[in-house]
Amino acid sequence: MNIVNREKRQIPEILDKYADHLDKLIDMASTLLDKYLQKNALGDDKLVAILFFRNALEYADSISILIRNSSIEPIKAINRILLENLLQLEYLLDCDTERRSYAFLVWMLKQEIKIYKKIDKNSLQNVHFKKKISNDKLIKDISVFDNIKVEAALERYSEILKIDGYKEANIEYEKMKSKSNAYWFSLYSGPKNISELAEKLNRSAHYEIFYRNMSNNIHGTDIFKNKLVSKQDTGLTHLLKLRNPHEADIVLKDTLNFLFSMNLIFLQKLIPEETESFGVWYLSFQDFFINLGKKEDFAVIK
Incomplete structure (x- = not known):
């Protein structure tokens, strides 16, 4: 049995819709970045926020590629990277x-x-x-x-x-x-580790719920969860094929939350003059963002 499912016809069409919406958020983030660059943000110190933000966009873009190909499980590890980017960008721009x-x-x-x-x-x-x-x-x-x-x-x-x-x-x-x-x-007497960093930013829930749970994905020890399936009629346990769309909506929700938070931080701290245009854009995005996984239109049918 070949456990790699590369048949496009077996990949749910909804995954393209998922990726399209993620691309919309990435494109908006790219627009915000370009707006900031146009402000002549000169100096080595200015590069740090720019490159943290760019880094997040690159990883988010890779998630879009994975979603289109129904490669969902690896996204969890990338989401952990996005979360760390979020925490560090927020700390960087919070003050000083x-x-x-x-x-x-x-x-x-x-x-x-x-x-x-x-x-x-x-x-x-x-x-x-x-x-x-x-x-x-x-x-x-x-x-x-x-x-x-x-x-x-x-x-x-x-x-x-x-x-x-x-x-x-x-x-x-x-x-x-x-x-x-x-x-x-x-x-400068800052947080000693990621846990303290999250606590300082009032994001301890992010650390306890997301960061800790995603650690096994990063370290290659999450080898059981969503990897096996039991057949009720035979009582046998089988390996799930790769590229299973299960949990696509859940992992995408995490991606959107982390990237959206970074958009808001970048917007509010560096280009607040773009807040109104961002609000107008969000009106076309909010239905998908809020209802992902709730509406039948936005759910993966197993």
């Missing part, structure tokens, strides 16, 4: 945005520096790195790194960290660098 943006930029550079130091033949980190590689089952040769100009990269990053904005955030980062799992939002 410039300082928080530089905190992210410095944290990001520090992650890059850690990687370069691992492949720097003159570093202690390289000794530990080579030892780990030598124990790998498949990868033994790391000569691929020999042509990377490590010194030039590290020197370039060192110069960036001397620039105003970066310099202050770097000083703060150095205070907490001993905490190896520290997040960028932990700088």
Whole structure:
């Protein structure tokens, strides 16, 4: 038995409708992003919110592709990414945005520096790195790194960290660098982890209900739920075929909620002058958004 269902004729037509509506929200988000870019949002610190938002759109767009092909289960893992994007974007734009943006930029550079130091033949980190590689089952040769100009990269990053904005955030980062799992939002006495971040933003329900439940999808341990089906007439248990549309409306609802929340945050914090036009657009979207999974028109027939 081939458990992969690639027959288009077996994919419910409603899934195209689902994807079309998600595309409408993505297109609106793209319009908001373009409006903000037209405001001449210059400066490295301005890029952080822009790229968080763009990142969310890219993942949401991939969900649209998956929905059209009835590949529903993997969307749960992507929704977890969207939720993390939502929490971080909201924290970034909540207040003190410039300082928080530089905190992210410095944290990001520090992650890059850690990687370069691992492949720097003159570093202690390289000794530990080579030892780990030598124990790998498949990868033994790391000569691929020999042509990377490590010194030039590290020197370039060192110069960036001397620039105003970066310099202050770097000083703060150095205070907490001993905490190896520290997040960028932990700088300046910020939340220590995602749970605290959600609590600070009054989104603890998002963490407890969505984030925790989606963790198994991220870590590859959600292997039982919606994977088996029992036949009442025979008493036998069978594997469900891949590309089963079951729960399409549920996972799409999560996607829409997370992306819609990011739209509102981006709109209110960066381009409030577009609020009226967004409201007009929403009138054409709200029926689907509110009634997804409730109306027969918007439900997957199993």
